[in-house]
Amino acid sequence: xxxxxxxxxxxxxFSAGGMIAALLVPIHILLNGIAEPLGWVSTDHMxxxxxxxxxxxxxxxxxxxxxxxxxxxxRHVLYDMGLRGLQTPVAxxxxxxxxxxxxxxxxxxxxx
Amino acid sequence: xxxxNRPISASWWLSKSSYLLFMLRELTxxxxxxxxxxxxxxLSHLAKGTEKxxxxxxxxxxxxxxxxxxxxxxxxxxHSITWFNLTPKVLVVRKGEEKIPPALIAGPHYxxxxxxxxxxxxxxxxx
Amino acid sequence: MAERxxxxxxxxxxxxxxxxxxxQSYTVPYREDWVVLDALNYLKDQVxxxxxxxxSCRMGVCGSCGMxxxxxxxxxxxxxxxxxxxxxxxxxxxxxxxVERDLIVNLDDFMQKLKSVKPWIVRDxxxxxxxxxxxxxxxxxxxxxxxxxxxxxxxxxxxCPVYGLEPEFLGPAAIALAHRYNLDSRDQGQSLRKDVVFGxxxxxxxxxxxxxxxxxxxxxxxxxxxxxxxxxxxxxxxKSVLMPWGSR
Numbered sequence: 001x002x003x004x005x006x007x008x009x010x011x012x013x014f015s016a017g018g019m020i021a022a023l024l025v026p027i028h029i030l031l032n033g034i035a036e037p038l039g040w041v042s043t044d045h046m047x048x049x050x051x052x053x054x055x056x057x058x059x060x061x062x063x064x065x066x067x068x069x070x071x072x073x074x075r076h077v078l079y080d081m082g083l084r085g086l087q088t089p090v091a092x093x094x095x096x097x098x099x100x101x102x103x104x105x106x107x108x109x110x111x112x
Numbered sequence: 113x114x115x116x117n118r119p120i121s122a123s124w125w126l127s128k129s130s131y132l133l134f135m136l137r138e139l140t141x142x143x144x145x146x147x148x149x150x151x152x153x154x155l156s157h158l159a160k161g162t163e164k165x166x167x168x169x170x171x172x173x174x175x176x177x178x179x180x181x182x183x184x185x186x187x188x189x190x191h192s193i194t195w196f197n198l199t200p201k202v203l204v205v206r207k208g209e210e211k212i213p214p215a216l217i218a219g220p221h222y223x224x225x226x227x228x229x230x231x232x233x234x235x236x237x238x239x
Numbered sequence: 240m241a242e243r244x245x246x247x248x249x250x251x252x253x254x255x256x257x258x259x260x261x262x263q264s265y266t267v268p269y270r271e272d273w274v275v276l277d278a279l280n281y282l283k284d285q286v287x288x289x290x291x292x293x294x295s296c297r298m299g300v301c302g303s304c305g306m307x308x309x310x311x312x313x314x315x316x317x318x319x320x321x322x323x324x325x326x327x328x329x330x331x332x333x334x335x336x337x338v339e340r341d342l343i344v345n346l347d348d349f350m351q352k353l354k355s356v357k358p359w360i361v362r363d364x365x366x367x368x369x370x371x372x373x374x375x376x377x378x379x380x381x382x383x384x385x386x387x388x389x390x391x392x393x394x395x396x397x398x399c400p401v402y403g404l405e406p407e408f409l410g411p412a413a414i415a416l417a418h419r420y421n422l423d424s425r426d427q428g429q430s431l432r433k434d435v436v437f438g439x440x441x442x443x444x445x446x447x448x449x450x451x452x453x454x455x456x457x458x459x460x461x462x463x464x465x466x467x468x469x470x471x472x473x474x475x476x477x478k479s480v481l482m483p484w485g486s487r
Contacts, residue, residue, distance in 0.1 A: 030185065043169070047162065050155065063148055067145065074138075081125075
């Protein structure tokens, strides 16, 4: 039974991460990927915003679950492209990378 | 009498437009991941102070980086739209014998998306 | 008026005669109201009696005549020649299944998978006859009716790349069938089906390509059924974590 409840767990993370990514990523690309570098946002305002603990909490949600969403998707893309024989290493690689990114996010947000 | 097996080709997803669109939808996750890493790096520079932060932003105003952001945005939009459009398949709400029409499941998701995006934009852009 | 004709390129495999399949080109009369099955029947009657294929009702309810028509799984009794004119029309056995002969595929794997989900009403306790029949409101029927419309034609398996890549995958029709019984108010067998449906080779293999629902001739929407079972699986996990003392 362990195998199947593992899958339910990863799918739940995928689901939650997918909803968060769908709702939040586009606007963040617009703001943080385009508007900010082009100078349309006050850096002082941004630094003040991000320093707030609630913002850090929000950003942690944005920078954790979507990593697991992407990892789950990419794991299955690799299977669908023919790497099905390497089931376990592929899964470990994908979820491991997501975990590493999440830990890095936590560390960076705490350092602000 | 031996049955004949016809194994699926590794390029199965190139053989039909619906399969290709599926694969592109899945591959948007590469762009989403890449942008989130970019954002994480940006935040790490923000943590180092205004000077480092401003320098980072200036470096990433180049044509190449803005192009990356635009491509990531297109990918993220494709993810969002395909995601919300699929919600009626996953969330089935019944009123007696009738099923709530798909538009009334997907619609509120789109509305929430726009509202949340507007709120975030307002928070960030107000001076 | 000159009679119009259309070419069919038909997959042939005669294991008694050859190791590899071939394609044979036939020219059949083109009629506005003919379907591919009519063309195949014409071929067998008038041109080549050795052609082997399955069919029965010729009206889209038996599920026997599924084949690949120009690379798409179709019921040949529902595929009109006029949609393919001027052709040629390529007719092959259903993808992702072993070919027995010509257009006939081996159904064993599919049949075994259908059985594995216990597609019948499961009761903890059978209601005694004296209590009468199991009553079900129209709303309760509506809950699962769509998923009960499956005619076992296997077009969904032919369309599913995951099944193509992973023959162990339980597949769209079997999962939709399990879902049909899980949603039936008379059924109490959801936990009995868990091992199979929530198993590693079942719902979690599906990547929601959705091609199964696109090709389904009865609008069963197996893709939707699978996603709904995934939600059930996730909720089941939450329940087992929060309430580990729960039944089964």
